Amino acid sequence: MTTVNADAATPTELNVLVRPLPDYPDAERAYSRSSSLLWRRSAGAVEILHPWTERTISDSVMVASLSELVELGVLSGQEQFEDAAVQMICSSAASEESAWRAYYLNSINELDNGTSPFSPVHRRARSLIAGHEVLEVGCCFGFFALACARDGHSVRACDISPGAIDLLTTASASLRIDVDACVGNALALPYPDDHVDTVTLIHLLEHLDVQDTTVAVTEALRVARHRVVIAVPFEEEPTEHFGHLLRLTEDDLRLWADRVDHAGAEIFTDHGGWLILTPHR
Known part of the structure; x- marks a missing residue:
């Protein structure tokens, strides 16, 4: 070097x-x-x-x-x-x-067969889905959304970046994997209450300001019927080139669970931190 x-x-x-x-x-x-x-x-x-x-x-x-x-x-x-x-x-x-x-086909295949470093996060997140309908919030390229659709779920995905949504929409059509993607802000999701069974926020909250994290979790609970799945990386320092703003720990997961209205919470560690919330329904 x-x-x-x-x-x-x-x-x-x-x-x-x-x-x-x-x-x-x-x-x-x-x-x-x-x-x-x-x-x-x-x-x-x-x-x-x-x-x-x-x-x-x-x-x-x-x-x-x-x-x-x-x-x-x-x-x-x-x-x-x-x-x-x-x-x-x-x-x-x-x-x-x-x-x-x-790029899309190779990436989702690597995530599925375990050769991608991010595969364990995908596997765990997919195992936590409750019900048939899934919404991925902050989908970026949408690999997780495509994987869920390939698993047989009815999938929606949103991201604040129009360019990311355009790429996902094109990939969905090209690969013949049906994902309903739209531009949407995690702080004001463009979906009605109780809209899908599971809402996921996979490695999203570290990109937000501290105050906005609680808003995003509250919005996810509003839209979810059965479950909200949150995953975050645990880093010594936020990774700047990935756009990370927050250094998160298990204490942050507990704080989010304490600050939002829910019917139950589970917190655990597996290649980062996880918070699973059950909405009041």
């Missing part, structure tokens, strides 16, 4: 350009190396070369390879990380349409 030149421009001042490795057959001599990527700073930009193809691109390899560049100081902050991620995905196949389809 190569250390960052202290005299170079800081990462936040640089544009990010991500390209597939085959375009640069002599790249070994001109670039520094992480375990899976090549990179260099040149002409006011960070250039990144990746080996991922339509067969190999997935969420787990994208996150792992770019997180290593964050550790090296090559990338900094959520905006740069997400910019690099989108470019990496889109350049992994001959067309953006093919690239996104491959």
